[in-house]
Amino acid sequence: DGGITQSPKYLFRKEGQNVTLSCEQNLNHDAMYWYRQDPGQGLRLIYYSQIVNDFQKGDIAEGYSVSREKKESFPLTVTSAQKNPTAFYLCASSMKGIDEQYFGPGTRLTVT
Amino acid sequence: QKEVEQDPGPLSVPEGAIVSLNCTYSNSAFQYFMWYRQYSRKGPELLMYTYSSGNKEDGRFTAQVDKSSKYISLFIRDSQPSDSATYLCAMSAPQGGSEKLVFGKGTKLTVNP
Numbered sequence: 001d002g003g004i005t006q007s008p009k010y011l012f013r014k015e016g017q018n019v020t021l022s023c024e025q026n027l028n029h030d031a032m033y034w035y036r037q038d039p040g041q042g043l044r045l046i047y048y049s050q051i052v053n054d055f056q057k058g059d060i061a062e063g064y065s066v067s068r069e070k071k072e073s074f075p076l077t078v079t080s081a082q083k084n085p086t087a088f089y090l091c092a093s094s095m096k097g098i099d100e101q102y103f104g105p106g107t108r109l110t111v112t
Numbered sequence: 113q114k115e116v117e118q119d120p121g122p123l124s125v126p127e128g129a130i131v132s133l134n135c136t137y138s139n140s141a142f143q144y145f146m147w148y149r150q151y152s153r154k155g156p157e158l159l160m161y162t163y164s165s166g167n168k169e170d171g172r173f174t175a176q177v178d179k180s181s182k183y184i185s186l187f188i189r190d191s192q193p194s195d196s197a198t199y200l201c202a203m204s205a206p207q208g209g210s211e212k213l214v215f216g217k218g219t220k221l222t223v224n225p
Contacts (some may be wrong), residue, residue, distance in 0.1 A: 103158075
């Protein structure tokens with residue numbers, strides 16, 4: 001059963017702590033993406049990767065970091081430098097050069 | 113002017129109604145157009161994908177693109193309570209990759225039984 005998994009579904013952290021969100025896909029997709037969704041803001045691109053060991057900043061990369069050591073995995077770390085980390089985080093993937101992106105179920109991060 | 117404009121609603125209709133959801137855009141380079149459906153607290157689900165002007169039909173859903181007016185629509189026929197969700201339009205320009213997918217902010221739809 002192919003798809004994208006994100007874990008955990010809900011995550012709670014104290015301010016000042018780094019936290020890593022997991023994203024795994026078994027669709028054999030080359031490209032993977034991280035978005036942040038806030039009420040009234042739509043989807044904003046954080047980072048994307050089109051190939052293993054390579055990634056690019058999106059529109060709002062400050063305070064975030066990623067790695068792409070395996071084709072199937074694209075974890076996102078929300079660092080303490082991110083001023084407003086509480087949000088719904090969505091991971092997506094696509095075949096390289098194809099625009100259709102497929103999304104995971106999301107992780108809701110709450111930082112207090 | 114934002115690249116993609118989408119009325120946030122909310123839109124409330126009775127069951128069985130025809131629903132029309134719309135987006136306008138300003139970038140004439142956009143060539144690929146998508147509609148996603150997002151249920152509350154879930155990830156978006158791709159509904160329709162098209163790259164040409166005209167209509168594309170899939171069951172109760174019809175996607176319409178008018179490139180001359182920079183206007184896209186999603187029509188839902190015989191709407192059902194299970195169609196209650198937020199609908200996002202998305203579009204991109206051909207530039208060798210899909211990293212520049214631009215999303216509308218979404219329209220929240222409620223279909224009342």
